[in-house]
Amino acid sequence: MSSRGPALRRDEATFAALIDAWSPGMLRSARAYVADDHTAQDVVQETWLGVLRGIDGFQQRSSLRTWVYRILVNKAKTRGVRDARTVPGLGVVDCEDHGPTVDPARFRGADDPYPGHWRSSPAAWPSPEDGAVAAETRWQLAAALAGLPARQRVVVTLRDIAAHSSEEVCELLSISAANQRVLLHRGRAALRAALERHWVKEAM
Amino acid sequence: MNCDEFVELVTAYLEGALPPETEQRFVEHLAECDGCDRYLDQIRTTVDALGRLPAQRLAPEARDRLLAAFRDWPTG
Numbered sequence: 001m002s003s004r005g006p007a008l009r010r011d012e013a014t015f016a017a018l019i020d021a022w023s024p025g026m027l028r029s030a031r032a033y034v035a036d037d038h039t040a041q042d043v044v045q046e047t048w049l050g051v052l053r054g055i056d057g058f059q060q061r062s063s064l065r066t067w068v069y070r071i072l073v074n075k076a077k078t079r080g081v082r083d084a085r086t087v088p089g090l091g092v093v094d095c096e097d098h099g100p101t102v103d104p105a106r107f108r109g110a111d112d113p114y115p116g117h118w119r120s121s122p123a124a125w126p127s128p129e130d131g132a133v134a135a136e137t138r139w140q141l142a143a144a145l146a147g148l149p150a151r152q153r154v155v156v157t158l159r160d161i162a163a164h165s166s167e168e169v170c171e172l173l174s175i176s177a178a179n180q181r182v183l184l185h186r187g188r189a190a191l192r193a194a195l196e197r198h199w200v201k202e203a204m
Numbered sequence: 205m206n207c208d209e210f211v212e213l214v215t216a217y218l219e220g221a222l223p224p225e226t227e228q229r230f231v232e233h234l235a236e237c238d239g240c241d242r243y244l245d246q247i248r249t250t251v252d253a254l255g256r257l258p259a260q261r262l263a264p265e266a267r268d269r270l271l272a273a274f275r276d277w278p279t280g
Binding site for chain 2: 012015016019020023024031037044045048100101102104115116124141145156160161181185189195196
């Protein structure tokens with residue numbers, strides 16, 4: 001991977017292969033910052049031009065992919081600010097980062113013989129092996145993702161959609177490991193809760 | 205471990221970031237609690253589904269423009 005920098009500069013097929021392999025995840029990641037798909041396309045295109053511009057100066061301290069994503073995140077952030085869709089400082093912990101991720105009413109109270117345990121277990125979901133269920137799940141997830149607080153959306157997208165490691169995300173966003181984990185945790189819990197609401201409603 | 209504590213530790217557990225003693229309590233609770241077993245399973249299902257969102261492609265014209273830019277780029 002790290003030797004790809006120079007090869008990319010000489011070989012059009014390598015460049016084309018990288019564009020095809022990485023653009024889908026980059027589009028999703030850009031979309032976490034900007035307001036619409038069209039702008040996300042612009043950001044990814046600008047990113048690849050930035051890659052061409054900067055590849056000679058690529059220091060192989062990080063992987064090529066992390067380096068490309070750093071260009072992407074910077075361009076997406078700039079674009080998000082211009083379009084007044086600012087992702088607040090990722091290192092700042094605010095009220096969205098506190099409190100339980102599961103409604104406390106789901107658990108038994110202090111006067112119960114089993115305090116802190118489920119009042120009733122989470123309901124089973126229909127099997128994702130069913131194609132229609134899988135499609136509905138993806139549709140619901142995409143909608144719920146768009147509704148997440150911005151910082152959670154960015155971290156969940158980079159981790160669970162673009163498949164970066166926690167170390168890479170910390171490096172890309174300049175946040176601590178603990179902060180990254182809190183944002184990922186809250187984002188994933190909110191998405192699970194959205195799917196739960198959907199399937200419970202469907203079952204009624 | 206109580207269920208309301210368990211649900212707040214699932215991400216740290218999946219990241220392998222729990223201290224050994226906490227991880228042991230987590231796993232012990234998981235073994236005896238159907239509700240938390242299902243909760244963890246649903247978190248895994250959610251993460252798995254995120255990885256399967258339909259791929260978005262770069263517009264073909266944009267791809268063509270980038271490859272043209274690559275060909276025309278002055279070589280250092």
